[in-house]
Every structure is written in structure tokens, then in C-alpha cells.
Amino acid sequence: MTNPADSIEIQNVVASTGIGQELDLEALAEDLPGADFNPDNFPGLVYRTQEPKAAALIFRSGKIVCTGAKSIDDVHEALGIIFEKLRGLQIPVEDDPEITVQNIVSSADLGHNLNLNALAIGLGLEDVEYEPEQFPGLVYRMDEPEVVILLFGSGKIVITGGKRTDDAEEAVKEIVERIEGLGLLG
Amino acid sequence: RLRKWQERIRTKDAGERNLQFALSEIDRMASALGVPRSVREVASVIYRRALNEDLIRGRSIEGVSTAALYAACRQEGIPRSLDEVADVSRVPQKEIGRTYRYISQELGLELKPVDPKQFVPRFASALQLSEEVQSKATEIIDVSAEQGLLSGKSPTGFAAAAIYAASLLCNEKKTQREVADVAQVTEVTIRNRYQEQIEAMGFR
DNA sequence: GCTTTAAAAAGTAACTT
DNA sequence: AAGTTACTTTAGAAAGC
Numbered sequence: 538m539t540n541p542a543d544s545i546e547i548q549n550v551v552a553s554t555g556i557g558q559e560l561d562l563e564a565l566a567e568d569l570p571g572a573d574f575n576p577d578n579f580p581g582l583v584y585r586t587q588e589p590k591a592a593a594l595i596f597r598s599g600k601i602v603c604t605g606a607k608s609i610d611d612v613h614e615a616l617g618i619i620f621e622k623l624r625g626l627q628i629p630v631e632d633d634p635e636i637t638v639q640n641i642v643s644s645a646d647l648g649h650n651l652n653l654n655a656l657a658i659g660l661g662l663e664d665v666e667y668e669p670e671q672f673p674g675l676v677y678r679m680d681e682p683e684v685v686i687l688l689f690g691s692g693k694i695v696i697t698g699g700k701r702t703d704d705a706e707e708a709v710k711e712i713v714e715r716i717e718g719l720g721l722l723g
Numbered sequence: 724r725l726r727k728w729q730e731r732i733r734t735k736d737a738g739e740r741n742l743q744f745a746l747s748e749i750d751r752m753a754s755a756l757g758v759p760r761s762v763r764e765v766a767s768v769i770y771r772r773a774l775n776e777d778l779i780r781g782r783s784i785e786g787v788s789t790a791a792l793y794a795a796c797r798q799e800g801i802p803r804s805l806d807e808v809a810d811v812s813r814v815p816q817k818e819i820g821r822t823y824r825y826i827s828q829e830l831g832l833e834l835k836p837v838d839p840k841q842f843v844p845r846f847a848s849a850l851q852l853s854e855e856v857q858s859k860a861t862e863i864i865d866v867s868a869e870q871g872l873l874s875g876k877s878p879t880g881f882a883a884a885a886i887y888a889a890s891l892l893c894n895e896k897k898t899q900r901e902v903a904d905v906a907q908v909t910e911v912t913i914r915n916r917y918q919e920q921i922e923a924m925g926f927r
Numbered sequence: 928g929c930t931t932t933a934a935a936a937a938g939t940a941a942c943t944t
Numbered sequence: 945a946a947g948t949t950a951c952t953t954t955a956g957a958a959a960g961c
Contacts, residue, residue: 553957580958687953698956
């Protein structure tokens, strides 16, 4: 008997921060090996860290977005590496810039196949988007916690939109309860 | 004061012209798709409701018109796939799908997921298949859907595979390519769904 | 609204071998 | 027919069009 909550895995964390200093991205693109900067395409400079694996979007304002990390610790680690790289380039970086987690994407397994048709009707067509012609997942917007859950026929799910680690766990408990209440789980 | 008047008349005229254009587009696309007049009327009502609820702001008239027609076909139980609707629209399929999801949500249409069975009569007759094949295909869809095979699968692909299987069972064989063409899916999809369905039917 | 980044889920499509 | 790649959906930030 496995608990769906134990199957939760964080897949991606998106966070934002800022160094409190304007940047010359043209110059930074030259000095930072591996940096991608195409201002015609996108105003941010892209820099990827190898360990932990993450991607940072660095903007002229000094604000930075970090995405792709597998944990909140990894976000801090990856951004720490970037802060050091910038300091190494004589760019003043605040002592410890505030890092805000904006979104956590997790996956989990409910352990049973799901009848998405029945689920769409049971959960309420007004809160559900299920268009298998366009996408195989059922999209369910939950109010508490405020997250969006993608449910698949296999019973695998994706939870996104949460800002706290606990959100995914609460969401899984809640969705399992609702599906069980409808008699649609296993 | 006079300017304000002229402006009102101008916006009223523009609004009138836009509505006229939308309704004529719905009519044109409906004709091209061969859907009955009743469906065009439902589409017009949906479009007017979207207009009244101010859902067209930031979206193209053509996109909302097409989405309204797509929704109307579903509501009336004679769905067209997004691919088919996109074929007669000047809006890309992706935008039609997004616009449909938006107006459907905002107008509270609450349309149930498309039932693959609703494609059977139209696809089968395009392939000149008998009534017997149609009811066999319908049965295959019912049985395999009941065994949970439908979740997440495209309704057109599901219907296409059932029609292909039924044509074999009734000795009125159509090739996967022929069925794939009328349903606008690939042969690979038909093959994959077909394998699951015949197993669900206890054949093989 | 769009552009870019990353990641999962499962289905479908378009290629090449 | 199999294999690979890529696209569909969700959320969120950033700056600018």
C-alpha cells in the first residue's frame, strides 16, 4: 500500500531575485563563457549552471529569474554560483539577495488508472478542462491550495502553480479525497 | 456634441458591420463543413452571447466565430474536429482551440468531452461503409471505452480505429490509409488504438 | 497578447532508418 | 515498423514590443 503523497517529486522550481545593480548585458555576454544573449529575441541573457543544473535569465535591471532546478536548495546553490561569477567580474552584488520562489512543478502517482471522462463530470465541468483532442491531460484548478493539477489516464499527475513545498502534498491529499469521494479511484 | 454623435454612429456602424461579418463567416464555414442550419443558428447565438459578455476584446472576430461554430457542432451532437474546422477557417487550429476553451469557460457552456461515437456516421458514410459496420464500430467504442481505454485519447483517432476494425470484421475492409484520411489522423494512431480495441473486444 | 527558460505527464505527428 | 525529435497543456518571473 503506497501513499500517493510519498510519490511526489519536485521537477522544477522557478524563482526570482535581483542583485540591486544595473547590468551591461552586452559586456556580460562577452565576459561570461557560455552566456546566450539575443536582445532581438528576448531582453534577458541566458546563463546555465551545470551543477546544480539550472538556467538563469539575467536582465539589464539586475533582476534574475532562475528555473530548471530540482529543489529550493538547488535554486539557492545555482544563484550563489551566479552571484560569485558576477562578483568575479567586479560587478557589485548585494550581500545576500532575497530569493523568492515563484512556482514549483511536481509530479506524483495516484497508483490507479483514472477514467478522465467520469472525472471531468464528477469534479464539475465548470472547474475542469478536458479536451483530449488537444491534450491528453485533464486540467483541474484547485482553490486550496491554489494550484493547477494535470491528471492523466495512467494516474500520474502534475501539480504546478504552488509556491510552497507543502502545496503539492496538500494538493495530492485533497485530489485523492475528492476522487475517492466520487468513487473513481481504483 | 456633434462629434460625439458622429462617433456613436461610427462605432454603432462598425459594431454592426463586425457582427454582420462574423455571422457571414459562420455561414460560410458552416456551408463548407456541411452542417445543418440549426447548428449555424446555435453558433450565431453563442457568438452574440460572447459579444454581449465582451469576450471578443483582444481576440479576432474570425477566431471567435470559428470557436462558436466548433462549440455549436459539439453542443448539437455532430462534432467536427478542430482539424476539420481549421480547414475552413483562416485562423490557425491552435488559436481556435484556445478561443474555444476560453468562450466555453466564460459562457459556462459545460460541454461534455466529445464522444467518439458521434464521428462514426459521418466517417463511415464518407467511406461508403454499411449500417452494419457503423453499429459494429459503435459497439467497439462502447466496449473499449468502458474498459478505460478512452482516457486521454483523441476522439477522432479512437473512432477511426473502431471503424477500421469494424470494416475488417464485417468484410468491408478499408485500408488504414483510407480511414486515416477521412478522420485526419495518422495510420500510426489507428494502428495503436486498433490493437488496444481488438484486445478489449476479446479478439486477437 | 508575444517573446525565453525548465520540467513532468501522455498522445499525436513528422521525420529518418 | 521502430526509433528519434518535437509539439500540445499547466504555472511563474523577468523587460519590451
